[in-house]
Amino acid sequence: MALKDIVNRELVNLTNCEQEPIHIPGSIQPHGFLVATDTNGVIRYCSANIPEFTQFKVENLLQQPIEVLIGADQLSQFRHYLTELQRTSAAPHILGIGNTQFQCMVHQAEDTFLCEFEPVSEHIPRVSAVYDQAINFARYMSQAMTLQQLCHSVATEIRALTGYDRVMVYRFDKQYNGEIFAESKVDEHEPFLGLHYPHTDIPVQARQLYIRNLMRLIVDVNYTPVPILTKENSSNKDLDLSCSTLRSVSPIHVQYLKNIGVSATLTISLLHEGKLWGLIACHHYSAKYLDHYTRITAQLQGHFLTSQIQVREMAEGYAVAARINTSLETLLNKTFVPERASLQALVNQPQILEICHAAGVAVILNNVVYKAGKTPDDPVILQIAELARQKAANGIFNTSALSEDFPEAIAWCSVASGILYYQLGVVHNEAIVWFRPESLQTINWSGDPEKAIMKDVNGLSPRKSFEKYQQIVKCRSYDWTQTELTAAATFSYSIQKLITLILLTEEEARQRELTRQLEASNLELENISWISTHDLKEPLRKIQLFSSRLLNIDKNLSADMSATLQKMNASANKMQKLISDITNYSRIRHSETTLEKIDLAALINKVKQELAEDIEEKNASVVAVNLAFIEGIPVIVHQLFSNLIGNSMKFIKDGVWPKIVIKQEQEPVKSPEPDDTKLYYKITVADNGIGFENEFSDKIFKIFTRLHSADKYQGTGIGLALCKKIMQLHNGYIYAESGENQGAVFTLYFPV
Known part of the structure; x- marks a missing residue:
């Protein structure tokens, strides 16, 4: 049966370099060999260099059980090792094949077990060496005052441990551009400390693999890749080598290392909060193999370092935070009179700039700007605030490169390269904005970042020039730190309260003035009423x-x-x-609002006596049904029913004797108003008169409103308006319901 390799020969070009399938190269580095088995232990793939390490040929192992390679006597222990692998990241398993001892590491990729074999090194560290390393780390951890000093100590320790020519701690920024943050090297090599490298040097898919596989070894960049073979009639699917130590290297990365003169590398991932914070990059200028145990010891240093990243960053920010909090407390303890002039006094306080290290600040209320420090002109501030409002999430927006969000802001770089915006309200366009000017920054790149990938006659290749390239960054301010953002948010809540008090005070003053004007108007009306009454x-x-x-x-x-x-x-x-x-x-x-218990039946009898002449003249009938007691003001309740009965006897049909029925519900009821849940006494006054169109049921209660001519039905148009005012004085309701020539029904609701 013929053999076939699974080498990925897909060409990398300018259109697919970001998607280069570096996890499935189909080949390995030659310092070890690889076999891959299915879940039953049958070997499905072998690297072509097996004969160089064992007495077996590839074709004799493929499609055979793994025990053919390792021997039946070691099978039980190997299976136990695979079981342990499911629970823990187990240490290498030592296996003898022929006369050679191998350390075997196994990784599972879906339904396949990848078994990597490397000859056992003569150097096996003592158990005490790990203890010594922990003691050393604790010592220089206590001596290092900053995170950078700690990184330098780790780089020095790893170089002493591994013997690499250069060890660097490489830190990523938000865009994954890298910076050499700490370095330890042999004297004859030039320093790389402080140099920056563009994010294209380590593309996205490579960063993802650094998260999955925390350690990467390249023994010799001049190696010849060893293909992985399988039987011709097998599935021939790709093998995912993401977690493989022997995985072959991307041709672009190999060329990159050759261009900078590096022959061997060890890379250790530094993860912080689940993200790739940086790398420990070890470079050697000739081929160098590092045994597994030394690699693990170096990786342990990386774990020590990542455990300290957050602690060190917090410690370094503590002093800054303490100063900010002092300024914030001073600012919050100040008191201001709730008036607009206080806003200018507030922004003039030096602490308002100190809490977020800004050069200028502006508070906006009703499109009026109160500002201090270095800021744009008022119209520009209003424009910036509106642009920021549109960009804001939950009323908050900050940037250190305003011109990237708003190209027109390039004209304001000298005072507003960075802004921090908080929306304080929506009714009056309240907002506060802090401003930072541009901070010209010089970045030393290792080569021109715009030429990180070159295209030549051979296709795509990494840049060859690594001469120091200086870039001047313009129209950017320093980034806003989390401490500054927190302090600004706290102060924004405080100034929001002050603005609310100012607006409430102004509204109270407006209400007082309206009350004064209303009182004056009422006095004039009372004078008119007096003139009407007497003069x-x-x-x-x-x-x-x-x-x-x-x-x-x-x-x-x-x-x-x-x-x-x-x-x-x-x-x-x-x-x-x-x-x-x-x-x-x-x-x-002006009626007295003292309520009394009123006997409605007795009150209606008094009204009938007063209207006796009209009742007799018109042969009217006034009937009272179930009248009991209510709470009210007797004099005006008397006037209420007098008006209603008189109104019913006025609008009568020709040739029809008027009949008026006054009825009270036996049990209290709820009012027809949907938001009112109180109980009321319900009383109806119904007649058999001419009625009115129901569309006028609200209009008839307005003063001086008449539905009929004064010639036929005399009146002033005030009677029903007076009835409504009486019910309002009792916190009750009155409604009218009728139809043309159907009589009218007036419903009264007195509160229980």
Whole structure:
């Protein structure tokens, strides 16, 4: 049966370099060999270099049980090792094949077990060496004052442990550009400390593998890849070598290492909070193999370091946070009068800039700007605030490169390269904005970052020039730290309270002025009412008196003159009634609000006695049903029913004797108002008069509103308005319901 390799020969070009399948190269490095078995222990794949390490040929192992390779006597222990592997990241398993001892590491990829074999090194560290290493780490951990000093100590320790020519701690920024943060090297090599490398040097898929596989060894960049073989008629699927130690290296990365003169590397991942914080990169300028135990010991140093990243970063930020908190406490302890002038006094406080290390600040209220420090002009500030409001998530927006979000902001770089925006309200466009000017930064790149990947006659290749390249970064401020953001948020809540107090104070002043104006208007109305009550009544009385005398004394008046005097007298009477109704309407507002228990049946009897002449004249019937007691003001409740009964006897049908029924529900009820859950006494006053169209059921309660001509139905249009005012004074309701020629029903609700 023929053999076939699974080498991935897909070409890498400018369109797919970010998706290069580096996890399935189909080949390995030659310092060990690989076999892959299925879940039954049958070998499905072998690396082509097995004969160089054992007495077996590839074709004799493929499709055979793993015990053919390791021997039946070691099978039980190997299976136990695989079981342990499911629970823990087990140490290498030592196996003898022929006369050679191998350390075997097994990784599971879906339904396949990848078994990697490397000859056992003569160097096997003592157990005490790990203890010594922990003691050393504890010592220089206590001596290092900063995270960078600690990283330098780790680099020095690993170089002493491994013997590499250069060991670097490589730290990523937010865009995954790298910086040599700490370095230990042999004297003859130039320093790389402080150099920056573009994110394209370590593409996305490579960073993902560094998270899955925390250690990567390249023994010799000039190696010849060893293909992985399988039987011709097998599935021939790719093998995922993500966690493999022997995995072959991307041709682009090999060329990259050759371009910088490096022959061997060891890379240890530094993970912090589940993300790739950085790498420990070990470089050697000739081929170098590192045994497994030394690699693990070096990796342990990386674990020690990552355990300290958050602690060190917090410690370094503590002093800054302490100063910020001091400024914040000073600012929050200040008191300001709740008026707009206080906003300017507030922004003039130096602590408002100190809490977030800003150069300028502006508070905006009703498009008026209160500012201090170095800021743009007011129109620009308003424009920036509006742009930030549109970008803000939950009312908060910050950036250290404003021109990247808003290209027009490039004109404001000198004062507003970075902004921190908090929305304080939406009604009055309240906001606070801190400003930072551009901070010109010089970045030393290892080569031009724009030429990180080159295209030549051979296709795609990494850059060859690593000469120091200086880049001046413009229109960027320093980034806003979390401590600054927290302090700004706390202060924003405080200033939001002050603005709320200012707005409430202003509203209170406006209400006081409106109240003053209303009181003045009411006083004028009362004066008018007094004039109506007293000053107008006397002239009217005289007009009525003189017209009556003329009619009674002079019997020789012409018919026209007599009719004119009668009309004048009728108009005076009508005006007298109008003045009386207006006076009653106005008097309701000043009525005493002390409620008394009222016997409705007795009250209706008194009303009937007062209206006895009208009732007898019109042959009317007034019937009371189930009337009991209510709480109210007797005088005006009397007037209420007098108006309603009088109204019913006014709007009667021709040839129909009026009938009025006043009825009270036996049990209290809820009002028709949906938001009112209180209980009320329900009383209805129903008649058999001419009624009205139901669309006018609200209009009839408005003062001076009439639905019929005054010639046929006399009145001033105040009676029902007075009824509604009486019910409002009792915190009750009145409703009217009717239909054309169907009579009217007035429903009263008195609170229980």
